[in-house]
Amino acid sequence: MLKKSLLKIRFGITVIKETRPIFLDEDVQAYFPDTQSVNQALRVLIALVPEKNSSIERKYI
Secondary structure (H helix, E strand, C coil), X not given: CCEEEEEECHHHCEEEEEXXXXXXXXXXXXXXXXXXXXXXXXXXXXXXXXXXXXXXXXXXX
């Protein structure tokens, strides 16, 4: 089941963000203590993939 959370951003606009739990195997969990570390590692991997769509922003790295 998807969890939905509301985010209020500038100018009073409300954005509904759907969050989905991701389950890591125990051996992988040992390397990622929190959500931020998982996201950072994935962003590094994404940066290594040749760009296929120029509309994708790589603003996180």
